[in-house]
Amino acid sequence: xxxxxxxxxxxxxxxxxxxxxxxxxxxxxxxxxxxxxxxxxxxxxxxxxxxxxxxxxxxxxxxxxxxxxxxxxxxxxxxxxxxxxxxxxxxxxxxxxxxxxxxxxxxxxxxxxxxxxxxxxxxxxxxxxxxxxxxxxxxxxxxxxxxxxxxxxxxxxxxxxxxxxxxxxxxxxxxxxxxxxxxxxxxxxxxxxxxxxxxxxxxxxxxxxxxxxxxxxxxxxxxxxxxxxxxxxxxxxxxxxxxxxxxxxxxxxxxxxxxxxxxxxxxxxxxxxxxxxxxxxxxxxxxxxxxxxxxxxxxxxxxxxxxxxxxxxxxxxxxxxxxxxxxxxxxxxxxxxxxxxxxxxxxxxxxxxxxxxxxxxxxxxxxxxxxxxxxxxxxxxxxxxxxxxxxxxxxxxxxxxxxxxxxxxxxxxxxxxxxxxxxxxxxxxxxxxxxxxxxxxxxxxxx
Amino acid sequence: xxxxxxxxxxxxxxxxxxxxxxxxxxxxxxxxxxxxxxxxxxxxxxxxxxxxxxxxxxxxxxxxxxxxxxxxxxxxxxxxxxxxxxxxxxxxxxxxxxxxxxxxxxxxxxxxxxxxxxxxxxxxxxxxxxxxxxxxxxxxxxxxxxxxxxxxxxxxxxxxxxxxxxxxxxxxxxxxxxxxxxxxxxxxxxxxxxxxxxxxxxxxxxxxxxxxxxxxxxxxxxxxxxxxxxxxxxxxxxxxxxxxxxxxxxxxxxxxxxxxxxxxxxxxxxxxxxxxxxxxxxxxxxxxxxxxxxxxxxxxxxxxxxxxxxxxxxxxxxxxxxxxxxx
Amino acid sequence: xxxxxxxxxxxxxxxxxxxxxxxxxxxxxxxxxxxxxxxxxxxxxxxxxxxxxxxxxxxxxxxxxxxxxxxxxxxxxxxxxxxxxxxxxxxxxxxxxxxxxxxxxxxxxxxxxxxxxxxxxxxxxxxxxxxxxxxxxxxxxxxxxxxxxxxxxxxxxxxxxxxxxxxxxxxxxxxxxxxxxxxxxxxxxxxxxxxxxxxxxxxxxxxxxxx
Numbered sequence: 001x002x003x004x005x006x007x008x009x010x011x012x013x014x015x016x017x018x019x020x021x022x023x024x025x026x027x028x029x030x031x032x033x034x035x036x037x038x039x040x041x042x043x044x045x046x047x048x049x050x051x052x053x054x055x056x057x058x059x060x061x062x063x064x065x066x067x068x069x070x071x072x073x074x075x076x077x078x079x080x081x082x083x084x085x086x087x088x089x090x091x092x093x094x095x096x097x098x099x100x101x102x103x104x105x106x107x108x109x110x111x112x113x114x115x116x117x118x119x120x121x122x123x124x125x126x127x128x129x130x131x132x133x134x135x136x137x138x139x140x141x142x143x144x145x146x147x148x149x150x151x152x153x154x155x156x157x158x159x160x161x162x163x164x165x166x167x168x169x170x171x172x173x174x175x176x177x178x179x180x181x182x183x184x185x186x187x188x189x190x191x192x193x194x195x196x197x198x199x200x201x202x203x204x205x206x207x208x209x210x211x212x213x214x215x216x217x218x219x220x221x222x223x224x225x226x227x228x229x230x231x232x233x234x235x236x237x238x239x240x241x242x243x244x245x246x247x248x249x250x251x252x253x254x255x256x257x258x259x260x261x262x263x264x265x266x267x268x269x270x271x272x273x274x275x276x277x278x279x280x281x282x283x284x285x286x287x288x289x290x291x292x293x294x295x296x297x298x299x300x301x302x303x304x305x306x307x308x309x310x311x312x313x314x315x316x317x318x319x320x321x322x323x324x325x326x327x328x329x330x331x332x333x334x335x336x337x338x339x340x341x342x343x344x345x346x347x348x349x350x351x352x353x354x355x356x357x358x359x360x361x362x363x364x365x366x367x368x369x370x371x372x373x374x375x376x377x378x379x380x381x382x383x384x385x386x387x388x389x390x391x392x393x394x395x396x397x398x399x400x401x402x403x404x405x406x407x408x409x410x411x412x413x414x415x416x417x418x419x420x421x422x423x424x425x426x427x428x429x430x431x432x433x434x435x436x437x438x439x440x441x442x443x444x445x446x447x
Numbered sequence: 448x449x450x451x452x453x454x455x456x457x458x459x460x461x462x463x464x465x466x467x468x469x470x471x472x473x474x475x476x477x478x479x480x481x482x483x484x485x486x487x488x489x490x491x492x493x494x495x496x497x498x499x500x501x502x503x504x505x506x507x508x509x510x511x512x513x514x515x516x517x518x519x520x521x522x523x524x525x526x527x528x529x530x531x532x533x534x535x536x537x538x539x540x541x542x543x544x545x546x547x548x549x550x551x552x553x554x555x556x557x558x559x560x561x562x563x564x565x566x567x568x569x570x571x572x573x574x575x576x577x578x579x580x581x582x583x584x585x586x587x588x589x590x591x592x593x594x595x596x597x598x599x600x601x602x603x604x605x606x607x608x609x610x611x612x613x614x615x616x617x618x619x620x621x622x623x624x625x626x627x628x629x630x631x632x633x634x635x636x637x638x639x640x641x642x643x644x645x646x647x648x649x650x651x652x653x654x655x656x657x658x659x660x661x662x663x664x665x666x667x668x669x670x671x672x673x674x675x676x677x678x679x680x681x682x683x684x685x686x687x688x689x690x691x692x693x694x695x696x697x698x699x700x701x702x703x704x705x706x707x708x709x710x711x712x713x714x715x716x717x718x719x720x721x722x723x724x725x726x727x728x729x730x731x732x733x734x735x736x737x738x739x740x741x742x743x744x745x746x747x748x749x750x751x752x753x754x755x756x757x758x759x760x761x762x763x764x765x766x767x768x769x770x771x772x773x774x
Numbered sequence: 775x776x777x778x779x780x781x782x783x784x785x786x787x788x789x790x791x792x793x794x795x796x797x798x799x800x801x802x803x804x805x806x807x808x809x810x811x812x813x814x815x816x817x818x819x820x821x822x823x824x825x826x827x828x829x830x831x832x833x834x835x836x837x838x839x840x841x842x843x844x845x846x847x848x849x850x851x852x853x854x855x856x857x858x859x860x861x862x863x864x865x866x867x868x869x870x871x872x873x874x875x876x877x878x879x880x881x882x883x884x885x886x887x888x889x890x891x892x893x894x895x896x897x898x899x900x901x902x903x904x905x906x907x908x909x910x911x912x913x914x915x916x917x918x919x920x921x922x923x924x925x926x927x928x929x930x931x932x933x934x935x936x937x938x939x940x941x942x943x944x945x946x947x948x949x950x951x952x953x954x955x956x957x958x959x960x961x962x963x964x965x966x967x968x969x970x971x972x973x974x975x976x977x978x979x980x981x982x983x984x985x
Contacts, residue, residue: 008757011462013460014460171460243757243758247757253757253758253759254757254758255758255759256756256757256758256759259758327452328452328453329452329453329454329455329459330452331457331459335457335458335459335460336457336458336459336460337457337458338457338459339457340452340453340454340455340457340459341452341454342451342452342454343452344452356459358459358460363453363455363459365453365455366461366465369466369522369563369564370561370562370563370564370565371564372466372469372563372564372700372701373564373700373701373703373705374469374700374705375651375700375704375705375706375707375710378705378706378707378754379651379707382757383756383757383758384754384755384756384757385754385756385757386705386706386753386754388705406756409756409757409758412457414457414458415458417457417458417461418458418460418461418462419462419464420461420462421462421464421465421466421468421469422465422466422564423461423465425456427456427457427458428456431456513971514971541947543946543947547949554964555960555963555964559963559967577951580949580950580951580954580956581949581950581951581952582947582949582950583950585947
C-alpha cells in the first residue's frame, strides 16, 4: 500500500456521505426528454451528425468531436431527434446548442454497438485509444476533460505513474464510492485499459479512508495485478483535486497553469471514467450514462442513480421521492465546487457527479463581516496562495496586484470561503479577478 | 414566488466557526486566568476586570451609536479587549485606570481606525500602554500580596529577577502565588487557556512557541548579570506578562501576520524586543512594547513573507516566472 | 468669491475655515506649546498679531510684488511683525518667552501665515485681508486654548490662569501622558473628530431646514 502524505492546506469538511452511502446503485429509467448539450465541458463544441426528425438508437453517435479538446456524443436511448436548439447549459452558465431527443421507450440498441473484447492482452494500445475517442470518454470527476487528450500525450513526455482518482473528497457525493464497491472488477479492468492506452506501467488507486468498503473491494480486485497499488488517504478537502492528489501520493507538484500533470509524469483519471471505458470495451456501449448521487437533506430518499446523460434534474429528483421540504438550493456536483441552478428543468451533463438538494433553512445567507485577518484562508489554500490578499485586491479592482499574487493559479476549490469566519466570499472574488485577468490576456493576445 | 431556488457562487456550505464563535472561545480561554486572579486578589481583582470589560463594551456601543455605524458589540471582540486589558493591570489600581484604558483601547486604538479588522495595534495593549504612560506610579506599584490581599511593598519578582536574584519557587510561579498583574500571576491558568485556544484551532502555535522559545533562549544566555549562558529560562518565561502576551496578545489576528512563516517571525521578533527591553532597557518588563512594535511591523512582514506557491518548487522556469510576477 | 461681508471674512476663520480642525495647518506649534491654557493663549495672541499685520503688508504691496519672487517677499513681510512680537514678549513677558521660545520665531514659517498671504492677502483688498487675518488668527487662538485647556486639565488635574486655579484641587489622579507629545496628538485627533462630527451634523441640519 502506498503511504500518502498530508499535502498542503485543505480543510476538514463534514462527510455527509451516510445519506446516500448505503443505497445501492439503481437505474433511473428513461425520462420524457433528453437534452444533450453539444458543449458538455470547456473546449470546442461537437458537431451534430443528425437532424431534427431523425430516428436514433441507443449508442448511436450523434455528434462528432471537433478540435483538440473535444469529445463526441452518443444517443443514450432510442427515439426521435426533436430539435437541435439553444438551451441553457448550467455548468458553463450560458446558452449552447443542444440535441433534444424524445425517447420512444424501446431502448433499442444501435446496430453498430459491438464488444471489443475483455482480454487486454489481445487489444492493442491503438485500439484502446480509438475506443476512448469513439466513446466520447471524458473525465467523470467533474471537469469533464476529454480522456483521449490525456492518453495521447506528446511522445516527448515520460509518464511513469497513472493515478486512479476514487477520492471523492466532496461531502455528500457517493457516486464513485458506490461504483468501486459494486463494480470493483470493472473499474480495475478499465483502469488497466487506461494504463495500456497511455502506455504507463504503474497504477495507483487513490481512495480516502472514509470509504473502507470501497478500499476493501478495490484491494481485492487489484490483487492479481502487481502493477496496481491502492493508496489510502486521510479525509481532507480538496484531496481529490488532481494537483493535490499528485502532491499527496507522489510528493510532486504540478507546475502552475498551463502546467499539466503530464509535466511531472503523471496522468489522473476518475474511477467513473475507468468504468465507462470497461463498459465500452466489454459491451461496445459508449459513454451514454453515468452514476449520479441524488442526495442532500432536501430530498426524500437520497440515492445513487444510473442516469442517462441529458436527463432533466427534475426527473432525477422525482425518482428519489421529490423534495422532502422546501428546497433552498439545488446544486449540480458537490457542495464545495458544484454549481447552483435556478431551475430544475435543466439537464445533467457527462461531468455531473451529483444532484444535491439543500433545504431552505440550510442555505440562509449570513451577513458578510469585515476580514479579521485570521489567516485561516491562507492555511486552507491547497495551492498555498494568499486568498485574503487576492480577494481584497479583486474587491478593490486592483487586478494587476491580484495577478501578481498568482490569482490565476487558484483552482477554485472553495476551501478559503468555507473556513472564513467572517463569511467573506473569497472564492467568488478570486473568480472575478481570474475572469478579469483572462479577458485582459485574451485582449493582449489579439493585438 | 417565495420558494425560488437560491443561486450563489460555490462553495455552498460554510464551516461552523464564526467571528463571534472565535471571540467566545477567547473569552472561555480567559476564564481560568480571571478566576485565578479573583482567587488570589479577591474582590479588587473582580472589580478591575468588571470595570475594564464593561467599559470596553459600553465604549464600543456608545461610539458606534455616536458615529451612526452598525453596533458590533455582539461579536464579543470588545469584551475580549476589555478583559485582556483588565488582566494586564495591577490588582490595586483605582477603578478609573481600567475604565480610561478600555475607552482608549476601544475608541482610539480600534474604532477610530475602522473597528474590528482594521486596527493596526492590539487595542488591549494600546490601552495598557496609555494608562502606563498616564499613571506610571499606579501601574508599577499597586500590587497586592496574593491571598492575604494586603498592599504589598517592594518590587515584583521580575525586578528581583532582573537583578539576578532568585525570584520565588517555581511552584509559586506556576500557581500564581506572587506579586504581579492580575492575569500574569498564575502560569497554569494562562497555559490552560492557551491550550484550549490551540486545541480549538483558534490560534496558531507558531507565535507563542517562537516568542517563548526566543525569550527563554535569550534569558538563558543573558539572564545572569556578568555571566553568559547561566540564566534561568523557565523563570524568564514565567515571570512577567510573557505568557499572557504570547498566548493572547501576540496571537491577535488583526495585528499579526497572516502567513505561517510570518507568524514565526513575529514571535521571534517580539521575543528579541522583549529581551532588549528587559536587559538593556530601564524597564523591568517589555512584553507590551515588544508586541506593539511587532504589530507595527506586521504589514511589512505580510508584504515580504509569502508562502512558496504550489508548483513553483521544482521548475526553475516557473520560479523565475513567479519572481517576474512581482514577488 | 468675494461675496462675504467684512464680518464674514472674520467669522469664517472661527469654524468654516478653522486652521487647526478644518484645514489642519500650522500643527507644529499646536502640538508643541499647548500644554496649558495660558501657553495656548499667548501663542494665539502672537499669531493673531503677526497674521493680521502680515496680511495687511502683503495686501498693500500685492500690486507691486512680482509673481516670481513673491514667497521671499512674503517671508520678509511676515518676519517684520514676528520680530516685533518676539522683542515685545522678551521685554514684558520673559517667563512666557522662555516657554514659547523658538516657536515664536518660527511663526515666520508657520504655514497658516504663509497660506493666508498666498491664498488670500495677495488677492484681496487691505481691509478684507486685515479681517481675514484677525479671523483666522482668532480661530487659531481658540483652537490652541481649547487644546491647551484639555491637556492641562487632564495632565495636571487643574487649569491655572494667573493666580486662579480651577478646580482648586485635582478631582482625579492627573494623567501625565497628556502633557507629553503623544498626549498632544491624541487630544488633537479626538478634538478634531468630535468637532467635525458636530460641525457636519449642524451643517446637515441647516441644509435641511433651508431646503
